[in-house]
Amino acid sequence: MHDPDREAASGELARFRQEFYDCVTARADVLFELADAVLCADGPVTSLVDLTLTPEHRRGHGALYDGLNSGRIDVARLRVDLARLSLPRTDDGRIVLAVDVSPWLRSDAATSAERLFCHVYGRAKSASQFIPGWPYSFVVALESGRTSWTAMLDAVRLGPADDATAVTAEQLRAVVDRLVTAGHWTNGDPNILIVMDSGYDVTRLAFVLADLPVEVLGRIRSDRVLRLPKLPRLPGVNGRPPKHGPEFALAKPATWPEPQHTTTTETTRYGTARADSWDRLHPRLTHRTCWLNHDGELPVIEGTLLRLQVDHLPGNRNPDPVWLWSSATDATGQDVDRWWRSYLRRFDLEHTFRLFKQTLGWTRPKIRTPEAADRWTWIVIAAHTQLRLARPLVEDLRRPWEKPAAPGRLTPARVRRDFRNIRPTVTLPARAPKPGKPGPGRPPGRKNRKPAARHDVGKTVKRDLTIAQHQGQKG
Template structure:
């Protein structure tokens, strides 16, 4: 009992310290921004609009102050990033930090006066179509935890500007995150390498090469139509000519090119039934002098381990497909192979975090014009989520009559948020009470706005265009003799179960 009470006191102290650090990061309109975050934490139900947050009791200011704080407030992003890195972080079963990186979009299709919008790839809208919608894409880095929960620990968020190279921006973002974690003492010499998990939209070998000087390992999913190369065979004595750099092809869609796996494991899982993992050692992509490698003096040989995961069924009932993973280490053992694909399955927790940020905390509900104000609101939401995570051991289960009881370790973020209003009274609240003021005169009656907001085009990969212009662009005709492409199937009549890609 004394240990539980000591743990509660320590959790409450950690929550109060972070709230103080968060307030210190606000350099302009700090009180209004801090109370706006408290309003998100203490409001009943999902956040639907910003103006309704001004009616929450914890927000003691008017709606005009709320919008002015987002528009003209200042937030020290670097200091807040360091504060997020100093809080307690979850670890995997072997004691290592596992980070996940992914991009989610704040869609703004009708915001013609908002600059720096990019066409974002969306899934499942309409009749199962992939549609490009203008918006602001954000790259998130979170720390994953183990156990039967979907909690994550957000560490960084970065809005992708028009013309940014996703791989280069992600590599720089991950480098800064890892360096902050090392400075905060979360990784010391002798600890296991930090594992970074990414989806198929990222170039795993390129990330591993860009971050090769850091104590990290890359685990990335690969598309099922990829082709890798084995190591070059030993040179036969007396052979003339230039020695080959690459060995035979390893074609994901051709079972005959696989050969015998170096590691073969079978595991019974709770959610996916029987899982089978095959691993092949020392496979690398054949790089060419294009795109990121156009100016390279010598093309590197980035070897890794390829893992193919198959499962019997999915919890959703969908037809499973194979999952191909690339790990930046070689000479993997059976225990390491199982550990890697299990770590990849935890990556789906970031999808639940995105869903919570959008549907419950109202991250994408404001109709903000300035992308810098959107960045401030994004960091406020991350601070809100971090406070919920720190309050997790302290929260009471205020469940609905139709909900099942849950232990404090199993409470979801939404259920922790229900009781945060009671915890707020026990923590430090550095925000000062508002000073008495009078409303401004506003625009004189009958006078029109003589300075309309400028309109901005949508950026695409090829340059500037508008949504209407891109819609009128004619589609190129298909060739009469199309180039054959490899498929991810294992041949006629072969059923390859596995895990599909899941997006929030």
């Protein structure tokens, strides 16, 4: 039976597989088959060497490690290919992006370079710790509605010399530019919404990305103090005009004026959701941290403040209010509802991280060099992208104890179960392996006389001047 949608999905999957193969400029066959082994393995990926036992990987374990250590992937070209694929949109045609950092923990890898101390939450309440690892910043496009799918667009590993805010701004700018070039956004379309959780300097990102067609929405801490717009100057008052208005302390309701908009929504998961918004609130900036090298007068970055309160959380937990700040101003009640709903959709990225780590085995390999870790990360991203493109093509191979899924509502793990069956129907560009034999290796009894170098963990770049010295030079 002729099905245009199925044929279009099959064609898009076949094109991406060919483009991914063309992006691998060295050891292409083994790395491409490695991605297929990730997609077709029975059960979660637990080690790299086990992937060589799958029928889809026709080469030995030596070739696999040689591909990861010595292969090359044209990441710039692969990023362009990802941006050209079809993207999910909201009901009003808006693209919603989410950015977050997920660590690849390597606490026992003293010979691995460029590791940082990654923040990890502990099991107890308010317990956290810092473990060495490689942090990666991911950017995805979110779908509307409750789902575990995201469209992966970019990944950048944060190094010891990187400023996290500057790297995130550069990454988001590059992603938006590629989406515009690919034709996903044109003049007259709604602005692209970028959502993020706490930990990001949302006002700094809004200032740096102000020339792009984007709106930035992020969660802020509940102990922040913002400023209201400055009051009109009365006639006959002398002195310097004020730059900031009265304080708005998030922890002190007595400082809150009446909100411009208040919306209530009945939800099936959280009960009644109440959202209050205040327009044109801004932080009072100082010449510290990321604004240390800013020349001239510091800007006033105005936005909309949201306070979201729900009746209950899953597990009957008492919820605390969530504070959000958006770079857009003059918002309507409809904008307020769209913002907090989009923020909740940001947590779909957590499902992607869980899939990467628990099913696709992103953090399972004990890879030594950060360059090999980058190659493996992009192989996992390419595998996840193929799962997303294969959603309309697979059948639901559910377990006897699993409930049937509605058409188009299969989870990534259930799509992966049937990928082996559709793989022969799409492009298979990898060539057959040539006959060979393993190398001799190190002779028995001879010790390794060139031990690997050991590397310290953490930041390696310090400021030339302290904040006091820097301010003294400016004065």
